[in-house]
Amino acid sequence: MxxxxxxxxxxxxxxxxxxxxxxxxxxxxxxxxSFDMYESLEYEYINIKDMTTMNTSIKNQNNGFSLWIGETNAQEENSFVVNKLTPVDFVSVRKPEEKQEVRRIWYLPTEQGVISQYPRYGHVAYDIISPRGSAEVIFPVANGVVSSMYRDYAGALIVTVYHHINGVPYTSQYVHLSRYAEGLYVGKEVTIHDALGYMGNTGRSYGTHLHFALLNCSLYDPNDYNCSDLNGFFRFANYRLQEGFYGLGNVMSMPHEWYSR
Ligand SMILES: [Zn+2]
CATH class of the missing domain: 1.20.5 (Single alpha-helices involved in coiled-coils or other helix-helix interfaces)
Structure with missing residues (x-):
């Protein structure tokens, strides 16, 4: 005993x-x-499903390879200014090698969603619809800083968020919003829990949905960390896509539909 x-x-x-x-x-x-300024907004994993497992390669000095996520605005679809493209420091279109791969986690931009359009030439972005329509709240896909709030030529209400993750600059873009979240302003630090606005049908849109893109403008212009020349980037992205550039669909695997973040 x-x-x-x-x-x-x-x-x-x-x-x-x-x-x-x-x-x-x-x-x-x-x-x-240790975190830098942006990464000091630490990620919270509680109750949040990870949206995408991105296999992205970090810009490499030897071959300059970098994957990207891009998209195009409606007005760009038929106006590619190919000869205006400036050469950038990457050449390869091949799949990254194992050792270059870095796992990144992004989060879903809405609580509920169904993808209605996948990235393709002329539309390098995801379109997302929701049964809740314009009641669907839009969240940033990663912590960051609101970098712009504007309407495009067709009146689409747009917000972009700047992310700086492991030395790589990204801008996420949310288009066709019905309205912004209260108290949103350019320069505001936002986390994946902070509302950016609500799904809408503003601009050249045929039904309430979110047009969502995530991009790295420094691939087009190494000095354009904040994506100040979004249209330049979209032209570039489409041009590269036409060439078979390894793009958005391969980088980011969003689920077809989801019911909670
Ligand atoms: Zn779209």
Missing amino acids: KEKRYEIMKNLVISLSIFFFLVAIDLSVTKSQ
Whole structure:
């Protein structure tokens, strides 16, 4: 009897030791991570399904390869100014090698959604519809800073968010909004939990939906970290897509539909 009690105590002590050991490891790992200004907005994984597992290659000095996610605005679809393209420092269109692959997690831009259009030539973006229509709240796909709020030529209400992740600049673009979230302004830091606005049908749109794109404008112009020349990037992206450039559909695998983020 005494021996059995001793055995139980022994097991308990061992289990507790292992538990605290693991907790200590976890704390030290968490503490040792350093973040820059943007990454100091730490990701929260609680109750959030990851949207996409992006296999992206980081810009590499040797072959200059970089994957991108791009899109086009409606007004760009029939007006590619190919000869205006400036050469950039990547040449390859091949799949990244294993060692270059980096796993990134992006989050779904809406709580509920069904993809109604996939990226293709002339439309390098996802169109997302929702049974909740214009009641559907739009969230950033990663933490970042609101970089622009504007209407395009057709009146589409647009917001873009700048992300800086592991040294790579990204801009996500959300188009056709019905309205912005209250208190949204350019320069505001936003997390994946902060509403940007509501799904809508503004601009050249045939039904309430979100036109969503994620892009890295520095591929077009290495100095354009903030995507100030979005249209230039879209022309470029389409031109490269026509050439068989390894693009959005391959980089980002969004589910066809989802019911919660
Ligand atoms: Zn679209």
